[in-house]
Amino acid sequence: TQLLEQSPQFLSIQEGENLTVYCNSSSVFSSLQWYRQEPGEGPVLLVTVVTGGEVKKLKRLTFQFGDARKDSSLHITAAQPGDTGLYLCAGGGAGGTSYGKLTFGQGTILTVHP
């Protein structure tokens, strides 16, 4: 079973601060995704990265996939209260019989105070 370790588990910051969430594994993933989940709702996909070293930006969010495709990070610049939520990383295994299965990290609960 592939495992994804996400850190930190909890993050409480003030509006305007920057933050980084990490997702690490000893396994190689063919793709890495980040989701955001708000209370009472299912997770919503933010981004998919598939190439080692890939960097994607989504407004104030920057996502990076490690060169060896074993780790990823999510960086938020100038956090806002609307960024509050549970952030989940998820790794996709090799192709073939994986049928699109994802392995999820434990999640990071982010609270941004006004």
Added chain:
Amino acid sequence: DVKVTQSSRYLVKRTGEKVFLECVQDMDHENMFWYRQDPGLGLRLIYFSYDVKMKEKGDIPEGYSVSREKKERFSLILESASTNQTSMYLCASSPGGARPYYGYTFGSGTRLTVV
């Protein structure tokens, strides 16, 4: 607006009851999944299906079964509910194939309490 719909947002059941959780997607996706979400444990895969009538066990299938008679519908069955099955259950779907993934579309979840 494409979506995954879970039939109930909240359910309360008694120990020993047979429980059915229903999930329907309108995106013609091949793959469908059932996860449970517990604090500190993340999302754990119970079962998934990659085609009609096809199913495979995930990481924690004990005490659960599934049914996929039609492409759009994937049901999770708790054969005899127990208190340790109290959890948030999330259904998801994704396009088929082994290419880089387009991501899951999740339902809003069913919070099940077994008393």
